[in-house]
Amino acid sequence: MIEYRNLRVALLGAGSVGAQVVALLQKHGDELAQRAGAGLELVGVAVRDVDAPRTADIPRELLTTDAEALIVGADVVIELIGGIEPARTYILQALNSGADVVTANKALIATHGPELFAAAEQVGAQLFYEAAVAGAIPIxxxxxxxxxxxxxxxxxxxxxxxxxxxxxxxxxxxxxxxxxxxxxxxxxxxxxxxxxxxxxxxxxxxxxxxxxxxxxxxxxxxxxxxxxxxxxxxxxxxxxxxxxxxxxxxxxxxxxxxxxxxxxxxxxxxxxxxxxxxxxxxxxxxxxxxxxxxxxxxxxxxxxxGAGGIETASAVLGDLVSAARRHVIGGPGIAESNHADLPVLPISSVTTRYQISLLVGDRPGVLATIAAVFAEHGVSVETVSQSVSSVGADGGPATATLVIGTHEASEADLAATVAALGGNDVVRSVTSVLRVEGSD
Amino acid sequence: MIEYRNLRVALLGAGSVGAQVVALLQKHGDELAQRAGAGLELVGVAVRDVDAPRTADIPRELLTTDAEALIVGADVVIELIGGIEPARTYILQALNSGADVVTANKALIATHGPELFAAAEQVGAQLFYEAAVAGAIPIxxxxxxxxxxxxxxxxxxxxxxxxxxxxxxxxxxxxxxxxxxxxxxxxxxxxxxxxxxxxxxxxxxxxxxxxxxxxxxxxxxxxxxxxxxxxxxxxxxxxxxxxxxxxxxxxxxxxxxxxxxxxxxxxxxxxxxxxxxxxxxxxxxxxxxxxxxxxxxxxxxxxxxGAGGIETASAVLGDLVSAARRHVIGGPGIAESNHADLPVLPISSVTTRYQISLLVGDRPGVLATIAAVFAEHGVSVETVSQSVSSVGADGGPATATLVIGTHEASEADLAATVAALGGNDVVRSVTSVLRVEGSD
Known part of the structure; x- marks a missing residue:
């Protein structure tokens, strides 16, 4: 019989993911303890309303409305409240007390990540967020x-x-x-x-x-x-x-x-x-x-x-086991490093391929005119296809749809091209502009 | 300017993967040091022949034929020799001296994994082997x-x-x-x-x-x-x-x-x-x-x-950074745990779906006869399709091809069914037996 150190786990939030985390911990607790090298004791679940229907399957004695009190003394805090506040305050409180934190909160990581990672690094704790991106997919x-x-x-x-x-x-x-x-x-x-x-x-x-x-x-x-x-x-x-x-x-x-x-x-x-x-x-x-x-x-x-209560719970529990292993081993967590600190470039700096659909008058010389507009703006045409032309509904001149695929071009050049096409009198309308991503 | 601890990295083997590991370490060493939190100093590359053509791009002063001497004092040993010996002996030597080991050696892990993992656990070192399965794919x-x-x-x-x-x-x-x-x-x-x-x-x-x-x-x-x-x-x-x-x-x-x-x-x-x-x-x-x-x-x-020199080198270097982070943090490595210790069941215990192709005489009652053979052996038929029948090449009776898909059946029941089909006089031959895996 191996004696494990017991780690105190506090759960904040009991929505669809939280309820599954509780259920899986109850079902597979012994197995997870063996993998983690430490017992995982769920010491409480903080909710807004202990009588809410979704908490029905959670043992009553674990429920509390006092998240701050629950965080005190926890080794690992799992934050599944979502949104910015009070999640941010609770996570900072947990990290500052030396607890590791596991979160599925993408909005918070995307907006306050640097602040939270800095808080974790300062005390040598670690913030785990596998569940915040693409649900169950390890990324x-x-x-x-x-x-x-x-x-x-x-x-x-x-x-x-x-x-x-x-x-x-x-x-x-x-x-x-x-x-x-x-x-x-x-x-x-x-x-x-x-x-x-x-x-x-x-x-x-x-x-x-x-x-x-x-x-x-x-x-x-x-x-x-x-x-x-x-x-x-x-x-x-x-x-x-x-x-x-x-x-x-x-x-x-x-x-x-x-x-x-x-x-x-x-x-x-x-x-x-x-x-x-x-x-x-x-x-x-x-x-x-x-x-x-x-x-x-x-x-x-x-x-x-990419979503779902039990699928996301899988990612949360994987992070919980990692946090537990880290506590058993000791030493500081892996810091998130922004050492490369590259500039973030605007969309105008991006080059990509485009596909542009145009409704044009079906008469000789149209293609040459259109091709010239692309050439003037430095956008190189890779493919052109023209649909079967049709007589206008009003009995007017026939129209055709041209679909033009470009080589890599900058957003700026493409935007200028589309503007010029819109103002050219052989073009009835620019019906679609889409970027092309990924090679065959 | 952050001062890093320098970790001593020894490389055993300079084949297509090893040469790429050296090249990438030289190209991105500073970046990897920032990610690892430690400098990664390649202290030597052990090869059988320092004059072999594939070592041409490796600095001459790094090359040695004395792997055992190179392992002494290394913090991380990368084993890319392949095969069982001398790779096994070198890895054990490295682990016993407290070094972490990174390997791409699937044959060795598959045959001597437990021995190597036990050696690592005993001294608190860790054996990393991401590159041993599916090359660059993190699995x-x-x-x-x-x-x-x-x-x-x-x-x-x-x-x-x-x-x-x-x-x-x-x-x-x-x-x-x-x-x-x-x-x-x-x-x-x-x-x-x-x-x-x-x-x-x-x-x-x-x-x-x-x-x-x-x-x-x-x-x-x-x-x-x-x-x-x-x-x-x-x-x-x-x-x-x-x-x-x-x-x-x-x-x-x-x-x-x-x-x-x-x-x-x-x-x-x-x-x-x-x-x-x-x-x-x-x-x-x-x-x-x-x-x-x-x-x-x-x-x-x-x-x-799943393979390739530079792709596999990516997995090796990912493991090297993990090993370096572990050295910086301190504490024992994560032990490979076989705590579940489930019995390994033979193929006869497996159930799966099958697709069986038969060449049969094309006459009334054949399908009923075939169906009875499946039923007798407890194999449930899900789909039957019959190809257009044709007159025998020798002018003899027409034949048809029957393709039968089964529900889940055991290997044992299926084998008995196939044997019985082979001995049944309406069956000219059993032309194909394949398992079906994965649902639509």
């Missing part, structure tokens, strides 16, 4: 530890399950955005107010966290360029499909050198065309995946459930 | 740390790039095994003697390592059931494709309860039919992927390059 440890000997050059993540579900419905069933969103809401994949998901706020927080970690640089949430999926149309999805692409909302973190030779990082979120042959194109439904390009390791992908 | 840390709070139920891995390349060529280009193997050899994906790959020995070693780690149980290499790809025919691949499957060589590690109620683990390697909709089906060319099913986390997949 924080691979980036921090497995790739610690490598140089990450680029990350492309499908990190929001709601929008991936919606875009997948649009792609698979030909649904419009409204219908697909309604389905997502009905099936519980979207919240009553879906703004945080469909406008890309959630993905932007994860992009900030991933970029900070991968590039050892503080990437503030405000510096993440963000476009949601609300402007994606059924027509865009259908024509992407016809051209061998699928539209995905991507969180992109990239190390790049801008036109002036400045080396920096970019973090951005937008819907993009991904070739169907790319591994990210096969990520269906509400699944998440993070595609990592590294100098030596090459292309890696991490795939799985 | 050891996710299983040991990220999923430490979860219960892994099943792993299905494409862990051998050579065989995946061959099977992918057969699937994509319709090549036979011989032709695809010749292409693999020509392109450098297969060695001059491909036995270790195509007979499944390499995959079996990785299965033993993954099963031991995932189930906290010693899984000896001899207990891994192994079938290679040499019996896979172009016809099997084509008919799999027609039925919506792709044939992949899988390393399967499973927690299961056998017919007698004994809970245990199974580790096995064989070619299997995988539904095209399964994420593993999209793993093309020489890429590797490990699909993990866990109780709480659900389905996860880890994808990337």
């Amino acid at each position: 924080i440890r691979p980036l921090r530890d497995s790739l610690a000997g490598d140089q990450v050059t680029r990350i492309m993540g499908i990190v929001n399950g709601t929008t991936n579900f919606i875009l997948d419905r649009m792609d698979t069933d030909g649904e419009g955005l409204e219908t697909a969103l309604a389905t997502a809401t009905e099936l519980g994949y979207a919240e009553a107010d879906p703004t945080g998901d469909i406008e890309g706020f959630d993905a932007a927080q994860k992009a900030a966290i991933l970029a900070s970690l991968a590039f050892h640089t503080t990437v503030p949430i405000d510096s993440v360029h963000r476009e949601g999926i609300t402007s994606v149309t059924a027509e865009q999805v259908a024509s992407a499909r016809a051209a061998g692409f699928v539209i995905k909302l991507l969180a992109i973190c990239e190390r790049l050198t801008d036109a002036s030779g400045t080396e920096g990082v970019s973090a951005r979120v937008y819907p993009a065309l991904v070739p169907r042959t790319h591994p990210l194109a096969a990520v269906r439904g509400a699944k998440n995946a993070v595609f990592v390009e590294a100098e030596a390791a090459g292309d890696l992908m991490f795939y799985g459930a | 050891i840390r996710p299983l040991r740390d990220s999923l430490a709070g979860d219960q892994v139920t099943r792993i299905m891995g494409i862990v051998n790039g050579t065989t995946n390349f061959i099977l992918d060529r057969m699937d994509t280009d319709g090549e036979g095994l011989e032709t695809a193997l010749a292409t693999a050899t020509e392109l450098g994906y297969a060695e001059a003697d491909p036995t270790g790959d195509i007979e499944g020995f390499d995959a079996a070693q990785k299965a033993a390592i993954l099963a031991s780690l995932a189930f906290h149980t010693t899984v000896p290499i001899d207990s891994v059931h192994r079938e290679g790809i040499t019996s896979v025919t172009a016809e099997q691949v084509a008919s799999a494709r027609a039925a919506g499957f792709v044939i992949k060589l899988l390393a399967i590690c499973e927690r299961l309860t056998d017919a007698s109620g004994t809970e245990g683990v199974s580790a096995r390697v064989y070619p299997a039919l995988v539904p095209r909709t399964h994420p593993l089906a999209a793993v093309r060319g020489a890429k590797n992927a490990v699909f993990v099913e866990a109780e709480a986390a659900g389905d996860l997949m880890f994808y990337g390059a």
Whole structure:
């Protein structure tokens, strides 16, 4: 019989993740103790209301409304309250008392990460946050530890399950955005107010966290360029499909050198065309995946459930075991290091490929005119395809749809090109502008 | 200017991985020191012949033929010699002197893992082996740390790039095994003697390592059931494709309860039919992927390059940084724990789905006869499809091909069924028996 040191674990919050953490700790406590090398004693669960329905399966004697008292004397504090306050205050209190903290709070890490990491480092504690990005998918440890000997050059993540579900419905069933969103809401994949998901706020927080970690640089949430999926149309999805692409909302973190030779990082979120042959194109439904390009390791992908109570609880408990092992071993935690401190470059510094759809008058010389506009602005055309032309509905001149794929071009040059196209009299309208990400 | 403690790093072996480790350490040494919190001083590279061509890019003064002298006084020893001896002796020497060891040696971990882990635990050192399984893909840390709070139920891995390349060529280009193997050899994906790959020995070693780690149980290499790809025919691949499957060589590690109620683990390697909709089906060319099913986390997949000098060097350097951080923090390493110590069950305990192809005489009552054979042996039929019948080449009776998919059945029951089918006079021949793994 091995005698273990017992570690005192305090849980703040008993929502869908917290309830699963309690259940799994009760079910597998002995097994986890053997893996951790220490007993894991749940000393209390702080909730706002001990009589709330979701606390029904938690032993009554563990429940308390006094989070601050619970934190005192805990070895590990698990924060699953979410949001900024009071989560931030509780985490700082826990770290300052020398406890390790495990959190799934992406909003807090994305906005107050540096403050929290500094507090942890000062006392030699550690802040674990695997559950904050991509739910159950191990991505924080691979980036921090497995790739610690490598140089990450680029990350492309499908990190929001709601929008991936919606875009997948649009792609698979030909649904419009409204219908697909309604389905997502009905099936519980979207919240009553879906703004945080469909406008890309959630993905932007994860992009900030991933970029900070991968590039050892503080990437503030405000510096993440963000476009949601609300402007994606059924027509865009259908024509992407016809051209061998699928539209995905991507969180992109990239190390790049801008036109002036400045080396920096970019973090951005937008819907993009991904070739169907790319591994990210096969990520269906509400699944998440993070595609990592590294100098030596090459292309890696991490795939799985990005949300869900029990799935996220898996990541929380993995962090709890790591925290416990650390307590058993002793010594300070691994500090989050922002030593590289690269500048965060604006979206205008980014170069990427584009696909632009235009409605044009179908007459001789149109293509030459359009090609000249691209050339004038230094944007190199890679592919042109023209749909079957049709007579105008008003019996007027025939129109055609031109789909133009570009080589890599800067956001600035592309924006100038699109503006010039809009003002050119052979162009009826610019119907779609999408970036293309990921090679075949 | 931060002053770092300098750690002494000894490298044993300078093959394709070792040369890349030296190059990357020289290129990114300062950056790695910041991440590790310690300088990483390469104190020497032990080789058999200091004048061998592949050592040309390594500074002459680092080269030595005296590995044992190099190990003395090293903080971290990187073993990239491969094979059992002298690698085993050197690793034991290093661990016994208190050095951490980083290795990419799958054969050694699969056969002598328990001895090496015990030696490490005795002195509080740690043995790192991320590079031993699936090259650059982070899989050891996710299983040991990220999923430490979860219960892994099943792993299905494409862990051998050579065989995946061959099977992918057969699937994509319709090549036979011989032709695809010749292409693999020509392109450098297969060695001059491909036995270790195509007979499944390499995959079996990785299965033993993954099963031991995932189930906290010693899984000896001899207990891994192994079938290679040499019996896979172009016809099997084509008919799999027609039925919506792709044939992949899988390393399967499973927690299961056998017919007698004994809970245990199974580790096995064989070619299997995988539904095209399964994420593993999209793993093309020489890429590797490990699909993990866990109780709480659900389905996860880890994808990337499974081999290659620089890719494997990435994993080695990640382990080196972890070893260095551990030295800076102090305290004992994380011991590999086989506390669960589950019995390793034989292949006869395994149940899976099967697809059996039969050449039968095309006459009334054949299907009823065949169905009765399955029923007699307790194997439940899920699907039957019959190809267009044809007149025998000798002008004899027409024959038909029956493809029968079963529900889950035990290996023992299935073997008895196949034997009975072979002896039944309506069956001309049993042309293919393949297991089906992974759900749609």
